[in-house]
Amino acid sequence: MSAAYVFFCLFFIQLFRMWGRKNKRDHVCHDGCRHDHNYAGSPGKRIISYSILVFPLLTGFLLPPQTLGALIAAKKGTVLTLKPAQPQAQEEAAVDRKEIVKSEYDENMNRLEKDSVIQMEDDVFEPYYGRISTDPQKYVGRTIKMTGFIYKEEGFQSNQLALTRFLITHCIADAASNRFLTEFDEASAVEQDTWLEIEGTIELT
Structure with missing residues (x-):
């Protein structure tokens, strides 16, 4: 606009x-x-x-603006599929693009390991998500807090939804949907594309 x-x-x-x-x-x-x-x-x-x-x-x-939401997320693939990751290349992408200095990047990654609550904020979302998805077993039992929109996929149970964010590297065409499968009792009452801030515990299913 x-x-x-x-x-x-x-x-x-x-x-x-x-x-x-x-x-x-x-x-x-x-x-x-x-x-x-x-x-x-x-x-x-x-x-x-x-x-x-x-x-x-x-x-x-x-013309109405095209928003990145559940409709676009549905075209990006299933939430239950984890793509093989290359930690070194993925985690240091922001440093390579000169978006953050190396010392600040290292400080943020140290916070990921030490903070009592993993805060998935905008400036650290990409490296945090990359490291967690690469080695999820390491973070089982940790508390995580994230804001995202709701995406529901066919086959989800009534207490399941995907808390989703888009990661854009260069332009809208390469937008990737990053999602955490989330379970709570009131999930069925939440509408698709609703934005929520959720705090929960990381578990493997």
Whole structure:
């Protein structure tokens, strides 16, 4: 939506430029001059100029935004499938992309091992999820706290749901859904795509 507002501003800037150009009179003619000055430009050029600005505005304001939710998560695969992980490459991806300095990364990973509650916050979600999914047995019995949206898959029991977050490395096309299968008695009453913050204990099923 922010892009639509930018185009909206550019539209008015271009509009004023075109209006000023239309009324500009720099050419000096002798008496009896009959050639076309083309101040306003041809109708075709004007239509193309306006269309370039109007079309993005219309699509930005009128088309509904595509959100990353349960529908997209369903296309990314089953929650019960764990992909083989390469710990070194996965955990240090943020460092390689210059998103975090090495010392801060090491400090965050030390917190994962020592904190009484594993806080799955935005800035540490990728390396924490990578390490936990690589060696889940190591974290059995640990308390974890995470915010995510609800995804329910066919075959889930009434007390099961998947607390899900998307991880985007470069763009929406490579978005990966990272999920924890979650069990609690009130799961059946929670609607799909609802955002929740859940604190629980890590167990293996």
